[in-house]
Amino acid sequence: MNRDLPFDPYFRPADRISTIEEKIIIAAFAAPGLLATEQARFVLGAVGEPMLIAQNQTSEVLLVAYQSNDFRNISGRFAGHRESLFPGISFFFTPNPPVQILLPKENLWVVVTQANPTFQGMVVVEITP
Amino acid sequence: MKNDNLPSFLKNQQRIQPAAPRGLPKPYDPLYRPADGVSIEEWRIMICSIAGSFRVSQGFTKGVTLVQNQVVEVAQNDKSYALFVQVNLTADPAGIDLIAGGQSNLNIVTGISFRFGVSQVLLPGESLYILLASVGPKLVTVTEVTV
Numbered sequence: 001m002n003r004d005l006p007f008d009p010y011f012r013p014a015d016r017i018s019t020i021e022e023k024i025i026i027a028a029f030a031a032p033g034l035l036a037t038e039q040a041r042f043v044l045g046a047v048g049e050p051m052l053i054a055q056n057q058t059s060e061v062l063l064v065a066y067q068s069n070d071f072r073n074i075s076g077r078f079a080g081h082r083e084s085l086f087p088g089i090s091f092f093f094t095p096n097p098p099v100q101i102l103l104p105k106e107n108l109w110v111v112v113t114q115a116n117p118t119f120q121g122m123v124v125v126e127i128t129p
Numbered sequence: 130m131k132n133d134n135l136p137s138f139l140k141n142q143q144r145i146q147p148a149a150p151r152g153l154p155k156p157y158d159p160l161y162r163p164a165d166g167v168s169i170e171e172w173r174i175m176i177c178s179i180a181g182s183f184r185v186s187q188g189f190t191k192g193v194t195l196v197q198n199q200v201v202e203v204a205q206n207d208k209s210y211a212l213f214v215q216v217n218l219t220a221d222p223a224g225i226d227l228i229a230g231g232q233s234n235l236n237i238v239t240g241i242s243f244r245f246g247v248s249q250v251l252l253p254g255e256s257l258y259i260l261l262a263s264v265g266p267k268l269v270t271v272t273e274v275t276v
Contacts, residue, residue, distance in 0.1 A: 017173070017176070024180045027180070028183050029179070079186040099183055100183055101183040
C-alpha cells in the first residue's frame with residue numbers, strides 16, 4: 001500500500017497524530033461521562049422511515065446518543081450517514097443507547113425496523129466534549 | 130576474556146554474545162515491537178479500536194452472505210493505516226456461531242469464536258475471514274470505517 005497516492009482518501013501524516021484524531025479519541029473516552037448530564041430532545045419518526053437524528057453543523061466533534069421513546073421495544077435498527085445508505089449499521093437489543101461521533105458536516109440517520117406500536121420517535125442527546 | 134575462575138554455569142553464560150541490534154521488522158514477524166516507545170502506528174491502532182465503534186455510522190456497509198463451513202473474506206484493508214471492521218447480524222437476534230481469523234486456509238478454525246458478530250482492527254494488507262459454524266446461509270452486514 002502506498003499512502004502517498006493522491007487518490008487515497010484515508011491518507012494521514014505518518015509521523016504524528018492529527019488534531020482531529022486526538023479529539024476523536026478524547027470524545028470516545030469521555031462519552032459515557034458526558035452524555036448523561038445533557039438535556040435530551042425528541043425526534044419524531046416512524047418504523048421503516050429514515051429519521052435524521054443529528055447534524056453536526058457547529059462543532060468540531062459532536063457526541064450523539066439516541067434511544068427509542070419505548071426504550072425496550074426496538075428489536076432492530078439501522079444507522080448511517082446518508083438517507084440512502086441503508087442497510088447500514090445494525091443495532092440489536094443494546095442495553096445502552098448507541099453513541100456516535102460526528103465530525104463537521106456529518107449526519108446521523110436511523111431507520112427503525114421493528115418497534116412497539118407506541119413508537120413515536122427517538123430521544124436524542126448531543127454534546128461537544 | 131578469561132573466565133577460568135568462574136563456575137561452570139557462568140562460563141557458559143560468558144559465551145553468549147550480545148544480541149545484535151534489531152533491524153526493521155520483517156513482514157513475517159508478527160510479534161516484533163519497537164523497543165523505544167509507542168509508535169505512531171500503535172497509537173492509531175488504539176484510536177481505531179477505541180473510537181471505531183463510535184464512528185461506524187459514517188462508514189461503508191456491505192452485505193455478505195456466509196455459508197456454513199465455508200471461509201469467506203469479509204474485509205480487507207487495502208486503503209487505510211488502520212481499518213475498523215464490524216460484522217453484525219441482520220436478522221437473527223438469537224445469534225449465530227462465527228469463527229473469525231486472518232487466514233483463508235483451515236487454520237482459521239484456530240481463530241476466535243463469536244456468536245453475536247465481531248469487531249476487529251485490520252492493519253494495512255490484512256484481511257478478516259469468517260467461517261459460519263451455524264446452519265447457513267446467513268446474511269451479515271460488514272461495516273468498515275477509518276477513524
